[in-house]
Amino acid sequence: MNVLLDCRGLTVRFGGLTALNGLDLTLKHGETLGLIGPNGSGKTTFFNALTGLYRLVAGRVRFGGREMTGASPQDLYDAGIARTFQRSRLCLTLSVFDNLMIGNHRRLSRGLAFNLLRRRAFEQELREHQARSRMLLETFHPSLPDRLYDPAGELGMIDRRRVEVCRALIGEPRLLLLDEPSAGMTHEETHELMEDILATRARQPGLSIILIEHEMGVIERVSDRCAVLNFGEKICEGSYASVVADARVQEAYLGSE
Amino acid sequence: MDAGLLGQYIFNGLMLGIIYAMVAVGFTLFFGVLDVIKFSHGDVLTVGAFVGLATYHGLDALGVTSAPVLALSLTLAAMLAMGALGALMARWIVLPLRNAPAINVLLITLMAGTVLRELIRLFYPAGANPKPFPRLLPTDSLTMGSFTLRLDNVILLSVGAAAIVGVHLLITRSRLGLAIRAAAQDSETARIMGINFQMVVLVTFALGSALAALAGVTAGLYYSEINFGMGLLLGVIGFSAAVVGGLGNLYGAVLGGFLFAALQTLGAVWFSVPAYKDVFAFALVILIMAWRPTGLIAEKTAERV
Amino acid sequence: MRKIFRPAPVWPALLLLPLLGGYGYVFLHAEAQWQVAILALAGVAAILAAGSRRVGAALDRSWRAAPSLLGWLAFVVAAALIYVLREDHFALLMVATVLLYALVCLGLNVQFGYAGVLNFAGAAFFGIGGYTAAVLAAHTALPHLVILASAGLLSGVVGSLLVLPLLRTRGHYAALITIAFAILFRTFLEVNDLLGGPQGLKVPGLAILGWSFNDSIVVDADTEFSFYVAYAGFSLVLFTIGLILVWRLERSWLGLSLDAVRIDETAASVFGFQVARWKILAFSLGNVLAGVAGAVYGMMTGFVAPASFTLAESLIFVSIVILGGLGNPAAVLPATVLVVVLPEKLQFIQEYRYLLFSAIVILILLFKPAGLLPRSLRRYFPSWGKA
Numbered sequence: 001m002n003v004l005l006d007c008r009g010l011t012v013r014f015g016g017l018t019a020l021n022g023l024d025l026t027l028k029h030g031e032t033l034g035l036i037g038p039n040g041s042g043k044t045t046f047f048n049a050l051t052g053l054y055r056l057v058a059g060r061v062r063f064g065g066r067e068m069t070g071a072s073p074q075d076l077y078d079a080g081i082a083r084t085f086q087r088s089r090l091c092l093t094l095s096v097f098d099n100l101m102i103g104n105h106r107r108l109s110r111g112l113a114f115n116l117l118r119r120r121a122f123e124q125e126l127r128e129h130q131a132r133s134r135m136l137l138e139t140f141h142p143s144l145p146d147r148l149y150d151p152a153g154e155l156g157m158i159d160r161r162r163v164e165v166c167r168a169l170i171g172e173p174r175l176l177l178l179d180e181p182s183a184g185m186t187h188e189e190t191h192e193l194m195e196d197i198l199a200t201r202a203r204q205p206g207l208s209i210i211l212i213e214h215e216m217g218v219i220e221r222v223s224d225r226c227a228v229l230n231f232g233e234k235i236c237e238g239s240y241a242s243v244v245a246d247a248r249v250q251e252a253y254l255g256s257e
Numbered sequence: 258m259d260a261g262l263l264g265q266y267i268f269n270g271l272m273l274g275i276i277y278a279m280v281a282v283g284f285t286l287f288f289g290v291l292d293v294i295k296f297s298h299g300d301v302l303t304v305g306a307f308v309g310l311a312t313y314h315g316l317d318a319l320g321v322t323s324a325p326v327l328a329l330s331l332t333l334a335a336m337l338a339m340g341a342l343g344a345l346m347a348r349w350i351v352l353p354l355r356n357a358p359a360i361n362v363l364l365i366t367l368m369a370g371t372v373l374r375e376l377i378r379l380f381y382p383a384g385a386n387p388k389p390f391p392r393l394l395p396t397d398s399l400t401m402g403s404f405t406l407r408l409d410n411v412i413l414l415s416v417g418a419a420a421i422v423g424v425h426l427l428i429t430r431s432r433l434g435l436a437i438r439a440a441a442q443d444s445e446t447a448r449i450m451g452i453n454f455q456m457v458v459l460v461t462f463a464l465g466s467a468l469a470a471l472a473g474v475t476a477g478l479y480y481s482e483i484n485f486g487m488g489l490l491l492g493v494i495g496f497s498a499a500v501v502g503g504l505g506n507l508y509g510a511v512l513g514g515f516l517f518a519a520l521q522t523l524g525a526v527w528f529s530v531p532a533y534k535d536v537f538a539f540a541l542v543i544l545i546m547a548w549r550p551t552g553l554i555a556e557k558t559a560e561r562v
Numbered sequence: 563m564r565k566i567f568r569p570a571p572v573w574p575a576l577l578l579l580p581l582l583g584g585y586g587y588v589f590l591h592a593e594a595q596w597q598v599a600i601l602a603l604a605g606v607a608a609i610l611a612a613g614s615r616r617v618g619a620a621l622d623r624s625w626r627a628a629p630s631l632l633g634w635l636a637f638v639v640a641a642a643l644i645y646v647l648r649e650d651h652f653a654l655l656m657v658a659t660v661l662l663y664a665l666v667c668l669g670l671n672v673q674f675g676y677a678g679v680l681n682f683a684g685a686a687f688f689g690i691g692g693y694t695a696a697v698l699a700a701h702t703a704l705p706h707l708v709i710l711a712s713a714g715l716l717s718g719v720v721g722s723l724l725v726l727p728l729l730r731t732r733g734h735y736a737a738l739i740t741i742a743f744a745i746l747f748r749t750f751l752e753v754n755d756l757l758g759g760p761q762g763l764k765v766p767g768l769a770i771l772g773w774s775f776n777d778s779i780v781v782d783a784d785t786e787f788s789f790y791v792a793y794a795g796f797s798l799v800l801f802t803i804g805l806i807l808v809w810r811l812e813r814s815w816l817g818l819s820l821d822a823v824r825i826d827e828t829a830a831s832v833f834g835f836q837v838a839r840w841k842i843l844a845f846s847l848g849n850v851l852a853g854v855a856g857a858v859y860g861m862m863t864g865f866v867a868p869a870s871f872t873l874a875e876s877l878i879f880v881s882i883v884i885l886g887g888l889g890n891p892a893a894v895l896p897a898t899v900l901v902v903v904l905p906e907k908l909q910f911i912q913e914y915r916y917l918l919f920s921a922i923v924i925l926i927l928l929f930k931p932a933g934l935l936p937r938s939l940r941r942y943f944p945s946w947g948k949a
Contacts, residue, residue, distance in 0.1 A: 077834035115814035547727035
């Protein structure tokens with residue numbers, strides 16, 4: 001059994017609107033799944049449900065062999081799920097380092113006495129995380145470690161996106177959810193970011209990724225498997241080639257003639 | 258307790274409830290259209306009451322003696338003036354902070370309320386003292402046992418109810434209401450669809466503030482006295498009522514207003530010290546908030562992530 | 563490209579500290595209204611300059627060159643000011659009041675500068691401290707240091723009970739509940755005969771280790787220090803402890819957590835932060851500081867009464883924090899000096915101070931929301947970051 005994530009019949013409703021309707025989805029260790037579908041098809045809703053932000057009306061979630069249905073966002077983070085957001089949610093007024101440490105939350109010593117009184121021990125821990133942050137940023141771009149102390153708001157679009165991915169990665173999650181990392185970026189930037197993600201995956205073979213993306217080239221390049229959503233339901237699943245050839249998928253994107 | 262006394266309590270509770278509901282409807286309107294809490298709302302009510310009083314004195318000095326004319330004109334003057342003030346505050350204080358953290362809007366409106374309150378206290382003639390408010394409505398009464406139904410209170414209650422129903426009709430039936438609801442749903446899309454968002458916001462704030470002025474005049478006529486701090490507690494109560502009912506929901510605001518009045522009335526029956534009725538009502542309201550965090554009638558089921 | 567590390571000169575900060583001490587002395591002794599007005603304007607100009615990018619950065623670098631030396635020097639300068647004023651009751655009362663108010667504002671700064679929890683009842687928590695001291699000192703034989711601690715603790719506990727529903731509610735709950743509390747607290751005190759009703763209670767003077775603060779310090783037959791010297795000195799120690807505490811809080815994972823929770827609750831919860839717990843922690847901590855300050859203030863002035871702990875007074879505390887700069891603990895002191903001392907020295911302001919400071923806060927929020935001395939990026943240690 002090397003299934004990491006097993007979702008059965010996930011259903012989310014807002015008032016009368018069913019945003020996610022009985023979604024079944026499984027993911028293996030180390031697998032990258034491309035999640036595609038038209039706008040409003042429920043992709044981000046799925047992420048929000050999976051990270052505990054939305055309540056499930058029905059369905060269950062098993063993650064890493066544990067029952068996680070209805071778990072809080074905090075429990076899901078502790079279990080090893082990390083994500084990025086479609087619209088960047090970096091804390092722009094905080095430094096890049098601080099933003100990374102937010103993603104690193106699980107490793108920080110949070111005791112009052114440790115933080116307020118034991119400044120030596122705190123400094124030692126701080127320096128360790130500083131070194132780790134530099135290393136992680138370095139793998140994304142050689143110029144990034146130099147920006148560790150700059151406010152995140154002073155970074156360009158692509159660097160923000162990189163930092164956001166780093167923030168999700170630094171806590172060493174088991175499952176990484178990437179919500180349209182190419183949104184708002186140029187073709188070249190998207191390409192660069194994809195290479196970064198591929199490199200990351202190569203270094204962490206156990207890491208599983210679910211990627212929401214509209215750029216089909218990205219999906220083709222990165223994913224092992226694809227799932228297509230429409231109106232909150234999974235209409236098709238399989239290899240990239242089989243999915244794009246599927247008549248239902250073409251209908252969902254182009255509308256029926 | 259005999260039936261008459263019970264009836265009296267219920268009627269007084271309804272009177273309080275209609276005042277609270279009018280204030281709460283304002284909070285809920287502002288929140289609906291702009292996602293902000295305007296903490297100066299209670300003080301706008303106070304200023305409205307004082308504008309009403311000043312209008313009365315002005316007309317009185319001009320020799321107007323007809324009570325209905327006085328009552329009507331002081332109410333209209335208060336509502337018009339506060340409508341204008343509400344729009345001005347929205348334009349110069351609330352809208353500029355649209356992209357600032359929500360806490361800044363709370364702070365700035367609270368401080369604006371303090372400015373209004375202090376302006377009355379310092380610059381209205383003898384503004385620091387309570388002011389008698391004229392009794393302009395017919396006080397004929399109907400007595401049944403220990404229950405007294407006064408005509409002026411019936412009028413106030415009906416006018417308040419009519420105003421709330423009017424706002425409701427305006428929101429649900431008119432083109433303006435459609436624009437307000439569109440802006441409340443999704444301001445971005447509303448703007449793309451050609452709705453003048455700023456105008457909608459100004460009109461909404463004017464509407465809510467005029468309603469607050471009506472509540473202020475109603476309170477003045479009901480208690481026959483107003484003071485510079487009256488809006489403070491009324492504002493907090495109206496806000497609690499709107500939150501308990503479900504911010505952004507008109508029915509919720511009305512329900513919350515009457516609920517708070519009911520709790521206060523119960524508190525007044527049980528506690529000999531009058532101040533404790535407020536403590537009692539707030540304590541229960543807090544419990545309800547903890548029980549139903551999104552309010553009794555929840556409008557927004559999930560925030561946009 | 564890396565900048566080459568160049569040690570910054572210490573002298574600007576070194577020079578500034580005695581200047582500040584001198585300014586404080588002159589300001590507190592200025593009699594004529596025009597002198598006070600000119601000094602106040604000069605003070606505001608100096609604060610604005612220090613808050614500007616260039617001067618601020620230079621001072622900051624200078625401070626980082628020798629932080630502990632300069633820190634001690636600042637303390638010594640403040641102590642020296644108290645010593646110089648030793649026979650001036652009024653000036654010392656002002657100094658102690660400023661320090662205690664500043665302590666409250668340090669707490670508020672943690673609450674809404676870091677955690678984003680509004681507290682419109684600062685004066686009420688200050689009052690809880692004062693009333694606790696009054697009751698405990700009059701009716702028990704507890705050592706006064708224990709009483710101060712209890713005052714802080716009670717204030718913190720009441721605060722956390724009030725915002726406990728934050729665990730389930732979001733958004734504007736804290737603002738609503740603290741404003742209701744601020745209004746009802748006074749009403750509650752006024753109708754409560756056990757707590758003295760509208761007249762309030764008398765509070766015995768502070769006594770620590772057998773040393774009664776209310777006795778003047780007699781040096782010899784001719785020299786006698788005002789008893790406020792002891793209170794001012796003690797307040798200075800308390801404020802210093804509070805400042806170090808808040809500084810360390812900000813420069814640790816705790817400060818980072820509070821920032822994360824304030825800036826984006828949703829993102830914070832996705833990264834495992836227990837949003838409500840952090841908010842309640844920050845709220846309680848802030849109220850502990852307010853409670854301790856209130857207890858000392860009550861013991862110093864000798865009485866507590868409901869009229870001192872109104873919503874309007876709470877808003878004065880809020881004004882100080884906004885004026886100084888949200889999230890900048892060092893900004894609290896100059897802002898407190900402006901807001902507390904100015905109306906005392908400029909009599910014609912006294913009546914209009916609520917109006918004046920509310921209007922100033924509106925202007926600040928509209929045009930300079932970061933305050934006069936904006937908070938800078940978190941620096942965990944003086945050597946942190948680029949040179």
